[in-house]
Amino acid sequence: MFHENVEIYYSVKANPNPVICSKIKEWGGAFETSSLNEFKLCINSGVSGERIIYSGIGKKNEEIEWVLDRKVYAIVVDSVKELDRIVEISKKRDEPVSIIIRVRLDINIPGSRLFQNRNYFGVCEEELDAILTKIRVIDGIQLLGFHNYGGTQNFNLDYYIESYNKLLSICELAVYTYGMDISTVGIGGGFGVALFEGDCDFQIELFGQYVKSNSSVFTRLGINKLFIDIGRYITSAMGSYITQVMDIKTVKGRKYVIVDGGTHHRSFQSILSTNFKKPLPIYIYRKDGTITMSENGHNINKVTFVGRLCTPTDVLVSNVSISNLSIGDYIIFPNSGSYGPSAGCLFFHLHSIPPEIIVEEQDLYLSSFIECMKKDGDRN
Ligand SMILES: Cc1ncc(COP(=O)(O)O)c(C=O)c1O
Secondary structure (H helix, E strand, O other): OOOOOEEEEEEHHHOOOHHHHHHHHHOOOEEEEOOHHHHHHHHHOOOOHHHEEEOOOOOOHHHHHHHHHOOOOEEEEOOHHHHHHHHHHHHHHOOOEEEEEEEEOOOOOOOOOOOOOOOOOOEEHHHHHHHHHHHHOOOOEEEEEEEEEOOOOEOOHHHHHHHHHHHHHHHHHHHHHOOOOOOEEEEEOOEOOOOEOOOOOOOHHHHHHHHHHOOHHHHHHOOOEEEEEEOHHHHHHHOOEEEEEEEEEEEOOEEEEEEOOOHHHOHHHHHOOOOOOOEOOOEEEOOOOOEEEOOOOOOOEEEEEEOOOOOOOOEEEEEEEEOOOOOOOEEEEOOOOOOOHHHOOOOHHHOOOOOOEEEEOOEEEEOOHHHHHHHHHHHO
16 A cells, blocks of 8 residues: 555554554554553563664653664654754764754644644744754754644544645755755654444555555655654454443433543544544443444434543533443443543542453453563662
């Protein structure tokens, strides 16, 4: 689908389960990490530093040094001051540091809904000349290329094509005006995943075809890697969230189902649940062993699923058409493999941490990023 120079970098933040990291490593994937613990998780899953990019906001010097010690592929620079700190670190270590500059592109095409007007990630386009002038005369900084962050749940192919083309123009500037060798361009994250009726997944094939049909640019500019750092698109369909009905009540004509969980287990999914969009079906595993799907149609009550947090914002999903629900039934939310417990307010109320169950062919076993952090925290 893509050109041979294209490589997927899995964004660990989407689901830092160690089994997923090991599987992606086994399948030949590379990784985008945004914190030292994400980076350590990859290293402890046997991934070599050369297969990891270190992004993240507000990186600390000791984190930068730690990833440099493990031969990280590149550090994605988020600001001019961060670049200055990396220059100092490179001087102190007396060794070159490979960087990619994250550029906050001015793109007028609507992209990620959560993201518009709030994009403070990366350096501004107008800062680039000053940055390139500086880097050109500094020994020790090896500029590999440029990256743009596309937000999350972005379905707009035109947005990605525009940002890709803009990044290539920036590479052109670096190569032809500043005489630099550029090898890498990065696009990500945010390829959208259908969570509501009427949505369809980001059309990755079309983006792949576009890149392929314009691949002469790779040779012309000397670019040998286009990395695509995405998370949700990879793990969303890998997991389901399963919770049990604890209570059912009607308040002022609205029916609420209270489940043994809540938004602290799957924050992003819930933030994206809007009242005016119809959620994709959920499933009910009933006490009699049958499984049924939420439905559209007559004579069914619309219900709102809420969790156990003492806040009215703890809404998992609303306006679901479901009949004959009983206390004790299990509710299954598919497409929940990304931004689950690690992205929720897991410790709110000190509720118990939900187990993560891996299903691998005939095997069922527990694995959690929390256990891994406890262990690795002591070691490092
Ligand atoms: C740099 C970077 N890459 C990739 C992603 C992954 O986004 P998604 O899971 O929506 O693909 C993020 C998410 O915040 C990010 O910050």
